[in-house]
Amino acid sequence: MTTRQDGKTELSAQLAANLERLKRDFSWPQNQSLVIRNLVVAALKRDAAVLYLEGAADIEEIERRIIEPLVARGPSEFKNADPLDVVRLEIVTHRTGKAAETFDEINGDLLNGWTVLLIEGADRALLFETRGFESRQVPEPIVEHVIRGPKEAFTESAAFNRSLVRKYLRDRHLVAETLTIGDRAASEVTLMYVKDLADPNIVDEVKRRIREVRTDAVTSLPLLEQYIDENPYSLVPNALHTERPDRACAFLLEGHVILLMDNSPAAMVLPITLWSLVHSAEDHYMRWAYSNFMRIIRLLALFVAVLTPSVYIAVSTFHEEMIPSDLLLAIAATREKVPFPALLEVLLMEFAFELVREAAIRVPTVIGPTIGIVGALILGQAAVEANIISPILVVIVAITGISSFTIPEPSLNVTVRITRFILLFAGAFMGFYGIALALACILAYLTTYTSYGVPFLSPLTPHYRSSADMILRLPVHKERIRPHNLNPRDAVRRPERKSKP
């Protein structure tokens, strides 16, 4: 194997050496994506190997057009002398075929779905275009909508999902390791990470936890998430599920690890921080100002969703002087006819709202619209007219509800809804004093909560170097470094730009 002047490495004439080099390049055998099929070319009486990337290449085409002719064709007279020409021109029936001299070319083409044929004694390789990324019948995302950006989603097939990931991220360091769990019904978990980015400690920790799962069967990712969770009683989620391959790749490029499983139309991202939960897939597809505007709206919505009912209770029960006098009188006038204390009113209304939400998820789609009508009529209109609740409360609960819908991640959504009740009781008990004390405790919990060793609020607190992609984000060309809280092996995303293009 020799290195040329331009830095590219040429193939050697030995099949074993070439194979060894390719295996190293693709981190085989951890990376199960690289498939190596050894065979004997009967016509030439030489050993050979066919290589391709699972998910990137069309397997059927390889079998029919490349492997079959190579094995089936017996020894006979050939017009060409060079074995490579013999194979390319007289044996293989594939529509393409070109020779490559360097590993760099081979690596690049493998990632793009080409198939490589290495023959003993030949210092060149044959490449066939067998691109077969799964792209037909890819469903659209149902949960994570975007206006701009790809509209492809994962499906229930892990092989299909791996192919989607590889389509978005054609990097030879993208490793797909397969682990088996379940004693009775074994199922396969694919662990994907970019080998020269992800912190090996995190990768090992995830692998260790998956290996430690002892149960008869784990059928899907959400179950696996709970089996490998370090704080099963915590209100805060420990993993993130995304159905978007582009988002999964964005996480991979930051140094996260993703897990794929058959029967789960999503990728599980580990470890996570609060920021990964509140960011939307679209944030980086929009221009800087637009996406920051959306982020500010969502941040305010998060505060509103957590705090509004408790602040309303605290203000109306303990700190009336805060409300402008006119509004205070108006509220008092409408509340005059309501027999319940403010807390009970809020609880009634919040309970009704949670009912509508839960019912809307459980009910068959056909009856769906009924709930909206019943909910809106009974909750909005009739309850006020019947003097069970005051109109201001409908506004409070409605704005809280709408705000909580802007939180993109379902787990965080439930966290917020439960936290809201905790703060509601704290506020009803002691007003702002209660809310402040409860908030301090919640902050203490959040700041020390970790997901696979990564602090939940990092890189904001504790502070780590990062591109500040947290509450707001920088223009893309300034997001130069990866967040250091994940301890990435390669910290720099792109070199500093000296001048404007």
Place this chain on the structure above:
Amino acid sequence: MSALQEEKVGGREFTSIFLIAVGMKLSDITTTILFDSGQTAGWMIPLLSLGFMLIAYVVLMSVLKRHPGQGLPEIVFAIGGKFGGALICLLLFAAALLMTSVTSRGYVDIINVMVYQRTPLYALYLMLLAAALYVAHRGFAAIARISWLIIFPIEGAIVLLVSIMWQDIDWLRLFPWLGPGPLKIVETGLMHSAMFGEIILATALVPRVSSFKAFRIGSALGFVISSLKISFLMAVYVSVFDYPEIIHIAYPFQQLTKNTSFGRVFTHAESFFIAFWLLISVVYFAFYIYLLAYLFGHAVRASDHRKLQIPMAGLVFFIGLVPGNTEQVRSYWELLMSYSTLLYGALPFIIWMLDRIRRSRHDSPQHPQPQAQPNPQANA
């Protein structure tokens, strides 16, 4: 609790703790008491105390620098021996405990008087300490990380408060600018230096900070900025309320927030500031409970000082309930100030001297330099 939660805290986080722990004094009874003797010149006293305390601080830092990776308790044990070390640790602990009790009682008084008149004092006290205990229980990292998270909103809120009140400020009210006379001011400043006692106590936490440099920068920065802040806010109090009214106002900070309004619609914004202030108080006392348990744990060589936090909170609670009313809280505070000023002022020099003597003995040829023993307690 995993080992991670006790990991070391970085420079930014530590600086924010300091900014909070020292800066909180602008909002409690400290200012009230300083106005009693400082009058219109009350704002100079924090600066003078800063000057006095800085000397002690520099002396102590010079000792700390020679014992890398060691905090105050480790050094005290190293140069004072088992008995002497425990004695000094307990002395510091006692001073900190009394200070925390009286201060926290002062805070609960404020909450009781300003907002929750009908809630029993002990109930408010219990709630405050319970929340602080939980935060302290989550570890020093929790205190540090929350501090860093809220430090910018805090400073922002103070700037907002001052800018809202700007039109009510009349700087001429600061005159006569020497108040009761230069001698009296210097004396008061000296006698109340212990209000910055944290600067000595916090050196116990050196092993919990990522590097000595981060500790040095963080403590110095937090110390100086905070005392400038306190001094400025005290000047604002006088300029807004005027002398002699200021000495009749029990809680100038809370009184100032009562005067705030956002435009013509929201005429009462004080609850906003008070809620914020309460959140910070929890972090403030969490820091003290952590520090108390840490000091006491080292004094008695406990294996896990965090288990001592509950008894510490209990002690603070019961001692804090001793004063019968706010007036007594103030007189206890005054008394404590004078004694602990002596302790905080003298201790660095004593430690420095003992360290000198010990080193000069070790440097002589009969006594070869012993290898520094890594203290097993250092990272407990």
